Amino acid sequence: MMGMKQFIHSYLSSLTFTYSDVLEIIILSFVVYHILIWIRNTRAWTLMKGILVMIVFIFIATLLNLDSILFLVSKGINAILVATAVIFQPELRRALEQLGEKKFLSSLLPFDMEKDAEERFSDKTVNELVKGSFEMGKAKTGALIVLEKNTKLTEYIRTGIELDSLVTSQLLLNIFEHNTPLHDGAIIVRGNRIISATCYLPLSDNMELSKELGTRHRAGVGISEVTDSLTIIVSEETGKVSIAQKGVLTRDVTPEELKEQLVILQDKNVNTKRFKFWKGKGKNEENINQNKENIDQ
């Protein structure tokens, strides 16, 4: 017991911590934390569970000296790594895009002086989107509305018909009206304007999505897996309104819940935090309070 204590004492006293060690620990903790969050929020979570099963299997094989199996595993590991990179190419691409995003960098730098533009879209657009979505729901008109965030949706915009119109509930109802030229596919909204209609979106292959959901919902989830956009999906069959964000589908939301998500997407909070420090209570803060009141009503 004494020997053990001495060993621990001499080991600890031989450890010398420098500033660079502390810095390394902080950076590595940050990186590992973000990798874990990324795994949790993507299909990589399912892969992770598969890898854990494989690790347990390899451990058992090692204990039982199953040499042939261990030989095959050691030879196949490179192929598995390459296959993983290919399978998770969209998620890896998205993760790298996020690294370069303005918002990610500014979250690391608390005193980012960069002047951001005004909110992403106006309160009027929020209200029109909510009104339009639920009116379409009532009329059982199917709709797919993608709201662009930081990742540009240019490659999906190109698949559709170019528009440049202010978002209004009447226009939404008109576009998605059955048997009209623009009703098929998705519309893409940038700021306060609808910039493209009849866009083709990537379909999600998430096995956990309910089997009763068709391609409209899969397309809505698909685009949210590979970009940071938010999709509003109105079901033609049930009239229910759903939201897809970061690959997660929230079904059958209420107007208040949709509005809450859109207010978050407006991004007023970020601006307020950044400027409040030296500008005091600004216009944005008043807008947030007004929005909260609107939601409460």
Ligand SMILES: Nc1ncnc2c1ncn2[C@@H]1O[C@H](COP(=O)(O)OP(=O)(O)OP(=O)(O)O)[C@@H](O)[C@H]1O
């Ligand atoms: N990849 C895609 N990109 C954009 N829109 C799509 C795509 N796939 C399907 N859609 C749209 O979804 C419509 C078909 O919806 P479908 O009935 O299969 O979906 P659903 O999820 O069951 O929705 P609903 O509840 O409205 O029936 C198509 O007419 C088209 O407008």
